[in-house]
Amino acid sequence: MHWKYPLSALAISVLLVGCNQSDNAHKATSNETMETTEETIIKDELNRDVTIPLNPDRVVVGGILPYFSTWYIATNSTKEIVGMHPNSYNAASHSILKDISPDVLKADTSFIQNGEVNIEELMKVNPEVYFEIASDEKSINKLEEAGVPTVALKATTDSDDPLEILNRWLTLTGEITGTTDRPDQIIQEGKKNQQEINEKLANVQKEDMPKVMILQYHNDKEISVAGSNMHGNRWIKATGGIDVAEKDIQGIKAVNMEQIYNWDPEIIYITNFTETQPIDLINNTISGQDWSQIKAVKNKQVYKVPLGIYRWYPPNGDAPLMLKWMAQHNHPEIFDYNMTEEIQNYYAKFYNYEVTEDQVKDILNPSSEAAKY
Template sequence: MKKYGLVAAVALTMLLAACNNNNEETQNNTKPQVEQQSSELQTTKEEKLVVDQLGREVTVPNSIERVVMGGILPYFSTWYVATNSTKEIAGMHPNSYNAAKHSMLAKMSPDVLKADTSFIQNGEVNVEELMKVNPQLYIEIATDEKSIHKVSEAGIPVVALKAIDAAAAEPLATFNSWLEITSQITGTTERANRFLEEGKKVQAQLDEKLKTIEEKDKPRAMMLFRHNEKSITIGGKNFFGNQWLNATGAIDVAENDIQGQKEVNMEQVYTWNPDIIFITNFTETQPADLLENKIAGQDWSQVKAVQEGKVYKIPLGIYRWFPPSGDAPLMLKWLAQKNHPALFDYKIEDEIKAYYKDFYEYDVTDEDIQAILNPSSEAAKY
């Protein structure tokens, strides 16, 4: 595989995501109270200042050879998109590692599987274990004030990133912002710009076709974020799913009832009665579990999407497609086709093959494509 230079910014990576162990992409509205650093920091020739998404000036080495990612789960794939490399990733959250292990990135850049995960214990950062990993830089989700303080106090530079730009009208804003900061840290920008252009181009193509669709003709869709026999958690407004649906010609059934993510009961699902159900990669549930009514204590057979067989598992490429990833343009195309199959008649397998060849210079096999489109339940475990 050739090296482009900054795999950059697919900028579109959409809406992005990130989260911590239990709340991965849903901490979008909480404003952390981590105090801002003063602008009087001094740097050496080997260092530079980077302003993170809490407005803090952070001194980071000019050359990063060991970086660790905490509760901002999707970020490891952003690093790859920006640098075309994972060899610098010395550690990551166990949830991130499990997704990486079941992703295309494990084949494309196997160094990612060398990352240490032992510094996360009982869902929290263990600083003593983290020091053994010897990171030059730590990346954390902006809402995790506790971890930011603990790691900073240990003398490790911490760059904080926000999980989602809730105010953005399109789903790529967060990923774009992550790529921008990563480019500042690493000095790579070339690929990021290519991704940004591709994301804008794909969204413009969708918008051109979707402008002919009246509101009454849009499917009503539901994002099943986390799920098991005891709990049904749905994503709503100011969450990744809502942005994806809005961008691909669907109506989010939960957007007027839920901010972020929320646990609901079957009665609420019956009230919404969605035309389509999308299942994220943050739950082990598969479409067959709903279509064949396998979940004890839950009768999904009464839901329109189940009755019509329109229940889909969101793909997993270089990362889960629900939050931020370099595959965001493909997520847009995949969702648009599910929402409006007659309007978008391309073959998604061909789109995936062309995209991976163009942006990653990687030739995916037919088997790879099927794995992307049909992620296993194992990929959701952590």
């Protein structure tokens, strides 16, 4: 290119400086835009600021086992979940979520070895964000040292509201992904169900409430019961029951049959964290344990907690249904709705999925395999 008139050195200098300033300003603007659109800073439940990609598409879920189901109900997707704990994966593989969102079964589990996160294996799945239970400081520190953005979530609460933890997780997930409509709708559904239950239980006297026990872990060598400050305690209180273990046990504790004879629960709920089924107690087939004299067993009021998109006992997407299910077992004379219809309507509304009656049976009667990992 030839200039028609020669430029002075000064004019050329001014021209170049102007161009450089313009380029630098453009670069600065571009960088600011990139940071604004591609990254976000969120405050996790340890009150730490964590910088993560906005709308991350490579999510790993570690020891905060139920969280993958929260991600699903908040986003309507599991394709972002590239890794999860083997225990979570086993629950997912025996859940209806594998049918609704098959991508969940593509998640890698090899980064958890001997119950701990293996950073070398984790890096192979290239995580953009890792979700971990807040109480696992060892894993959180290890992940931070490796430069993996880690969001700590608490699985505890001081509230008696069994939905409080799920609602927190949903709200945080909405902040991370920018999807607030679905979380808000499910939070409102849970509040509505609880309010309806409260209204129907308003005139029920304490002496008319069933004595309830949560069998957390169980086999022929262990009987562990959940008491106060546990999910089960909150579910029982929210659905009109009396937790027989509340005064004697904080958290989870191994007990003997003598203690259970003393409590003599009228209803027993068995979690999805043990392979034991109601029939095992009802038929009294557990070696070294005699359940036959327990009131709940005599009356065959022993129930396995359902497993829908995840186990219904801890925080999970089906939590509003858990309220209805337990309320009906605690007070069948008051809550006369059809749980099959309740599940079908809920899944159609929130998951856009038509559940068959056979699938409902599987949800309400989870296999022992689902507890293995």
